Every structure is written in structure tokens, then in C-alpha cells.
Amino acid sequence: MALGESLPLHLEILIVLIKIAIVLGVFLFHAAYTVYAERKILGRMQARLGPREVGPYGLLQPIADLVKLLFKEDIVPAEAHKTLFKIAPLLVLTFAIVNLSVIPFHPSFIIADVNLGVLLILAFAGLGTYGIILAGYSSGSKYSLLGGLRSASQILSYEIPLSLSLAGVILYAESFHLRDIVEVQVNSLFGINVFPQILGFIVFLICAFAETNRAPFDLPEAESELVAGYITEYSGFRMGLFFLGEYISMYVMALLISICYFGGWAFPWWLANALPFLKAIPPTLVLALKVYFFIFLFIWVRATFPRYRFDQLMSMSWKILIPLSLINFLIVALIKWLGV
Amino acid sequence: MVGPDSYVPSAYLPVLIMLIVALLFGLGGLIFGALVRPKAYYSLKLLPYECGNEPSGLPWQRITIRYFPIAILFAVFDVEIGLLYIWCVGFSQLSVIGFWIMIVFLLIILIGFVYDMKRGLLDWQRVL
Amino acid sequence: MIERAISLLIISSLFFFFLLLTYYFRHFIYQFLSILVLMVLQGVLFLYLNAEFLAAVQIIVYVGAILIMFLFSLFLFPEEELKGIKTDVSRISYKTFIPIGLLVLLLVISLYRAVPENYSKQEFLSDIKVIGNFLFNEYWFLIYLLAFILSLPMVALYIFFRREDASRNN
């Protein structure tokens, strides 16, 4: 399926641009209101109220935050590497957003219909790590350097169990395309990938928390020891770009979990057979509900668990998660090999 | 099928467009911000944060070597994952030896990994 | 095919531009960044050869892993030390080339067979499934070799670190 075959190239590009505008608009809106929802839910989980001054129930809070960030002074420390310091947040945000282009939101709605969906996401995750390392390196502050290094090595260690547990999913579908993954798992024995691969799901979930630098693995932003890690020196809209990148990668991870392990936009066949009215729900809404649940889980876990220590974090990744994901992978390989 | 000498990867064009749009979005926000935000710098503001003290020395000192084995192990496992993914995709046409070579491959990698683990290379606090 | 020519021209000129930048910059982090861009561009060039899996692996392995290893090893030195480093050709002895030569020899031995008849050349280049079957069914010995090559640095790592630690304590 090459572009420019059925339609002229400029029309195709226009369609792609419209698709990107829709996706970007929806996700920026969601990212902004996830910040609001997070503050509200965190507040209620600690028996507080959360934001409620700006607008009814504080609903205009994200807009107020945006305006505040835009009008804040942008400080570049005197000793920083100026160019790198300015590029780094853009790198983080860009490679977080690009991940959205290979994720199908509907059986027929995907921006870039390429075969290597999962691999591209892994590649962009690797590139996004540079944004964090460079932000830490270029700030010219000791906290930033340490935070950047820690964050980079954390992301590196958690990418291995993440990709190993994804290997089980890919093996099951024998394809890198996320649409194929959904279609294969809907027609499989259990209808969703969680049941043969419960280990892989748990590993993936833990790694998703660590990859997005969220609590309980928010080491780079550990206020108690590293001030704010690699974003110590950032202020104003540049800091906002980091946050936007974090929230969008949170959505990417939630989308990946719900597509790879929970059947994406489809219900498993046994549930759809038992309750036929479920087929009337539009596919995107089903996906969105699953994603919202995982976003809620991200916030819920942040409200509940204390932060890990750095050496605990590393040894957990290498000593527990990698063997677990390998076991999961071998189980899937055996299931496939024996043709169960 | 188009040969390699006349192939245009047009399926990846949307990814490129997405990349450019995302970059433009970030840049646009920064440029708009640069127009409206105040610029009142003085030297005290531009100091790096060090809990209120005067910063002592440059931050680019020698870092601990403990970060380095993680990078090496990551590189090793990344190559392994690359191979694993090819194996996964072509699974249904694999021969018997094709299936078992991957298990052997994983086992050999794991031997090195377990050796490192037992020697305490991954324990952050242990002196080797 | 004019768009292919134009885009290849752009990519290759960018390639040379960043190649020059690696010589132009004096600070190691900027040199490193230009190498990073070179690696990404190499991935894009692989895309133009219809080798999309190779492009993805290029970016994941080289950009995502090996260059980060480089970066961490650069961080091990303080900035002042790196400025004084000069190349010393006389330190390179012929012994360095023995393992490299051995590796090349092994590769040649294992690759002595050409691509078997039953794989069509077009598919072999682009289809991942065909590559996978080819690698694991026909060239399994290479994978076996690679496993040893990969587990070697992990064992060597400990020996290297122990020596480093001992020298620091003294």
C-alpha cells in the first residue's frame, strides 16, 4: 500500500495532515485534562479537594496552567550548553508524539500504515532517551546531570523487559503491525492476550510505569534527593514541553497495553457472544474506555505507592523482570510450537 | 514488487510528516512564548540551582562507573531482542533446528548474564 | 523516480554535512551528536533500499544502545581530561588485529554458502518473515556464534570492573 497510487500525492498528504490534526488535537486536549484529572483524583485520594478555583469545579485549570507557562520567564543558566539545553525538551516531546502515528485508533484509522509499528515505537523510545540525557548534561547543574543519567539508565534497563514481554505478543501474532496483533488475539483461544501471558502483562505494566518516569519509579523527579532531576534548571514553556511529553507517552503506553493485551477496540469473542449488545459500541469508544482505565491506574498507583530507591529499581529490573519476561516468552513459544 | 533500486518508502511519509508537525508544534509554542514572556535576567537568576549555595565547581565531573555496565548489558540485550523479533515473525515456517537454536541462543546469553548477576555487577552498593 | 533521486540527494548531502560537522566541532558532545544524526540518516538510507527491518534495527541497536554506551563512557572522563587526548599511532600493535581477523575468517567460513535457490531475491531483501526463516533455518551457526560473541563482553565486564576497582582502592 504505497501512497500516491489511488489519489494524487498532494491530496494524500492533505488527508494525512487532517488525520494528524485530529489525533494531535485529541491527544493534546487529553494530556491537558489528564493533568487536571490527576490533580483532582490525587486530591480526593488524599481526602483533599484538588483544583476548584478556576472556572466551575476548576475545569479551566489546564488553560490557566498553559497561560502561566507561556508567560513565565525562560531561564537558560549561564553555564549551560545553550543549544543543547534548548533542543532537549523538543526531542522528548517530538519522539513522544511520533509514537502516535503508528498506533491504530480504529480498524481503519491509522496515520502511517507501516508494517513495523512496534519496532518504530521502540526506536523512538530509544531516541527520546537522548532528550533526557542531553537535558541533564546541558543544564550545567549537578542535580540535572545525575538526574539525567539515572533517568537514562532507568529507561534503558526497563526497555529490555518491556521489549521481551512484547516479544511474546509479537510471537503470538507473528506480525509487528498493531492491527494484526488485535485481529489475531480476538480470534485466539481466550480472546485476549492477558490469559496465556499474565506474566508478560504484569512485566509490561511495571515497565510502562518506569518508561514514562511515573510513580513509583519517578526517580528522575525524586524531590527528596535530586530536586527535580533533569528538569531542575528548566522553567516556563520548556518545562511544560517535558510534562506534555510525559503525559503523551503515558497515553502511548496505555494504548499499547490495551491494544497488545486487552484486545484493543474489540471485545473477546466469548464476551461478545454472551452479551450481543456490546457489538453496538463504536470501536474507538471501547479502546478509549480501556485507555482511560489504564490512565486512571497510573494516577491511582501514584497516589498509593511510595517511591523506589534507585538500586532497588535497577536490581528489580535486571533480577526479577527480565527472567520473568523470558519465562513468559518461553511459555508462549512452547504453546505456539506445540500448536495448542 | 518494486526492486531496491527504484523503491521509495512512501509508507513512511506520514511518520515524517508527523515528526515535522510535532517539531513545529513545540517550536511554535516556544516562539509564541518568546514573544510574550518577560525577559528580566540578572546574574543571580542564571546560576545553577544548588540549594541556595553558590555552586562549587562545574558539574561535569567523573561520574560513577556503575552506569557503564548497564549500557553494555543494554546493548547486548538489544541485539538479542532484534534477533528475537525476527524469529518471532517468521515462527510458523521455522524448522526444528530453527526453533531450538533460539533457545540455545537465549541460554548462552543467560549464562553470561547470570555470571554478571552472581558477581554482583548489578548490585549498586556492593564493592566488587 | 524523480522523488527518489531528490530525496537520496538530500539525504546524502545531509550525510556529508554532518560528516564535516564531526570534524568541525571541538566539544565531544557535539561531535557525538553529529555521529548520532549520521546513524539515523543511515537508517533512512536503509529504508530507501527497501530494508525496513534493517532500518529499524539500525536505529534501535546503534542509536538506542551502542551510542548510549559511547556516551556513558564519555561521561566517565571529566571534560578537562578529554581535551588533552591525542592519538598515538605507535600504541596500536598488530595483536589488535588478530581477533578482528579471526572474526572475519569465521564470518567468511559461515557465509561460504550463497543464498539458497528456494529464496527469491526480491522477497529476501524486504520480507521480514523470509529473512527470519533464512537466518534461523540456514545460517543457524551464525546465531550460535553471535551468542558467544554477545556473552563475551558480559563476562569481560566483570574482569574489567574488578581491576578498575582494585586500582582505585590503591
Add this chain to the structure above:
Amino acid sequence: MRRNPYYLLFRDLLGGLLITLKTLFRKPVTVEYPRERVKVYPSFRGRHALVRDPETGDARCVACLKCVQVCPSRCIDVKYEIDEKTGARIMTQYNIEALRCIYCGYCEEVCPVGAIVLTEYFEYSVRTREEAFFDKEKLLKNWDEFIAKYTEKVYTNKFWNLKGIPDVLKPAPKRKQLEVPVKRG
């Protein structure tokens, strides 16, 4: 390290998640201050004031200097003259540095005539240090401001140790006489 095998069921983690989920549906404990108010209890210690005697229209202070002696942070400063006819002390200046005050309430407790009081008024904030320095006029004005909003007819403070105040109104440690054992022989 040997652990309870139930550890593998993540019971503690799931229990923690359950606690936060329960709290999500609880009523928040936050008091939105300018709109809602916390109830002020009678023994609250707030802004300082000198009680204005309704008969003489002046402060009731007799300049005994007990409050100056007892104040732990030494923020009270009293100056007095001696009336040559009667020999009685007349208070001329009464200064409190409110920024140094620790609101212990000793001055109220020790005052034999109930002249100084820490009122139940707490919403005072100042922009300069000078405004937090209360002299006699300021303290009397504080009393007037406080008593104007006070609805009941008689005011009594729980820390005043006057004769005739029933024991119920006094703070708890004063009601129970603490018995201190003395070593004999």
C-alpha cells in the same frame, strides 16, 4: 531472604490500592477558608488586646509587671509612674512585639485583674514589622474591634485566673490540682 509465600499474591500492594480507592469516595477534610470557617473555641489564643474598663474608659492594668516577668519570649515591655498622693502605680506605656510572641497565654493567666487578653480574633496580617508592634492605644483599639463583634453580654477568657470564675470555665490543668509526691525523711 525468606518471605511469607502470600507475598506473591501482592496482598499488601492490593490492600494499599484499596485504601486509596476508598478514600476517593470519602468526604474531603479540606475547609475552604474564606468561604467556610473553622469554629473558634473559647480558649483560642489570638490577637493581643488590653481590656477597656467600661467605667473608666481606660485599661485595667495596675502595672504589677507580673506579665513582664512571666513572658518566656520577653516581648512585653511596661513603663509606669508612681502616683505621689496614693503611692499607686499608673501604667503609662504597654508595648507588645507580636512577632516575638509565642501565644503561650502566661500573661493572661498571671494577670491579677484580667487586663491583658489574647482574643479569639485570628485574621490579622501585616505588611510591615511596625504594624505588628502593638502599643497601648493599639491594644485598646484591638479590644474595641474584638468586642464590637462579640455577641454575648459578658466576656470571660478561660485563661484568666480571677476570683469568682467557676472552675468549669478554667482550662483542664487548672481544674485538677496536680499532686506532686514529696520525698519524706
